Amino acid sequence: MPANWDIFCTVVDNYGDIGVTWRLARQLVAEHGLTVRLWVDDLRSFERLCPELAIDCTQQVQQGVEVRHWSGDWQPVDAADVVIAAFACQLPAPYLEAMAERERVPLWLNLDYLSAEDWIVGCHRLPSLKYKQVQKFFFFPGFVPGTGGLLREAGLLEQRRAFQADRLARRDFLRGLGVEPTDGERLISLFAYENPAVAGWLDALAADTRPTRLLVPEGRVLADVRDWLGVAALEVGDSQVRGALAVQVLPFVPQQDYDRLLWSCDFNAIRGEDSFIRAQWAGRPLLWHIYRQEEDVHLDKLEAFLVLYTRGLSAPAREAFNGWWRAWNTAGDMGQAWSALLRHESELNEHAERWCRELGSQVDLSTALVQFQQSSI
Template identity: 70%
Template sequence: MKASWDIFCSVVDNYGDIGVTWRLARQLVAEHRCAVRLWVDDLRAFERLCPPIDVALPQQWQEGVDVRHWPAEWSPVAAADVVIAAFACQLPPAYMEAMAERERAPLWLNLDYLSAEAWVTGCHGLPSVKFKGVQKYFFFPGFQAGTGGLLREAGLLERRRAFQQDPLARKGFLAGLGVFAAPDARLMSLFAYENAGLASWLEALAADSRATHLLVPEGRILGDVQNWLGVEVLAAGAVQVRGALTVQVLPFVRQEEYDQFLWSCDFNAVRGEDSFVRAQWAGRPMLWHIYQQDEDIHLDKLDAFLELYTQGLSPEAKAALIDLWRAWNAGGEMAQGWKKLLEHWPEVAAHAEKWCLEQGSQPDLAAALVQFYLNWI
């Protein structure tokens, strides 16, 4: 298929929005031969994920994607065959006029936030508003049949499996990041928003009978880590030891490296949407810090996912996992929840791999978008 696509991304959550749209744009180009323009209003946030980006350029090519700076003052351009407003961002009024002026109206999609809530399957693919005859449709990523699926590149799970079965590949990758953990240490990653519950978790890890090597990429949680350690400055390259816990701060890595980073760890604490999905593809036990929303409506999304994710676990393992996730997302006490999860570690670890393979058997988001367009035309 050769169709033109415009993807609009307004960066509102540091890296989640651009993380999703950048992955999608590259996959549409690489696997579906689409011509993709990615419009981004914050190239500096984009630069963290794609270091070759020149933030001063209004237009540039990256990995086959036509990357455009989305300026405050819009210059007229022809509308594409498919137009994606990522996460309900508002398109430029002049661009909407260009859509209406096309001889054949484009397919206009609102690519919404990921959710496991039951109502999503009923709304996915339904028409939304119209603009001068141009119809917009809802498109929901999701975990169940009847949704748009999850972003997953071709061969991803096979590459992950080969990496995890190759100790030398893992060791070499970690060495490239400057990570040299003790052979018997539990390797964990921490990428989260600010969280009052972190101190109790770190205390539990420090007092554990087994060593833990905690890898913390630069990000918003770093201030809480710094406060617990009682140090004035904590930057990339820092290594601090407290009891059985070694804390190591890593520089922000590009997306491809972040996948291998998650694959390398025994447990991954992640946040937002993009890293949340990538942690699931790692097939390892995980903890999600969901983005907080007004009136705590994010907790409904959290519970909906937990209801799906914990199916098949024993009642005891299910309760341990749910209690830990809820405590983390409430900024609560983490020590007892972590201890309970460790009691069920073999079952939780096997379940994470099983969930990964189940999700991997479904169509991926990029393929679902392309099929939706083919059905539409």
């Protein structure tokens, strides 16, 4: 019999954790035929990614996944064969006891945060803590062989390439969001945390010789864009034009539509983990706003990824790309960085597709998890 899986997710305010676990749960069901319960502590936030969700229902099935509301009022359940604690979340004490009481000890995994740092390969799949006789293991997603890989649904890259080759499909999708690009207009999506570097980039886009349409899904960066525009409010459906730049606010869309938004744009500015991965599957140049951490340790993670990603670029293109990312994440001069980057736009476009193919040749995260489970039997 196929193993049954429990995935536990504590939602924070940036949607990356629920975004990753929701994609993973769906894929384990759809592609591996597994029985999956997804335990989520905040259904209202989850609803942003899955509008069909009934937020007042503690137990329901969505897209083949059993969704359970995880609250302080914990009701006894049998532990699953495979238990995933996403991003080091703490499991309920009664559930830990249920794990320990099983005749066959479950496989307990800590699905950790994504990183390109060298030490990830050495720590992947190593044993971690124990609860009684139940051993927990580290499981690290990653960009290189020897890690757990990245979330990638079967056929995703073929679907993306077909969509990008179909001008009518792209036009119809954008029209559904109320977006009507003009001929020759550059399309950029902007999904980021609050960032003082926003103003410098928007200044450069407004002064550019080529028109740009900036598509901003509702979120935390919207306040910075509003301040730059000098308007009292900026809401879904609003459009503003400053020089060569048209700014358009989009609704927060389900994951499949967000993928298509990324596929539709020439550049994608993204944040966190889930959208960071999806932007790489889009095969377009991307700008990552990494989540800020104390003592700037996030910048080490940023640099580790840049080392990997920019391999194969010419020295001038690599310098321009690195400068663009560093300016975005350290409140640097985005106007100068953007100008330098555009001199290498063609090379960066080719490189983004090449990088996507390279990542796509590796095992995907869900398959790596299933393989590890099978090897542990």
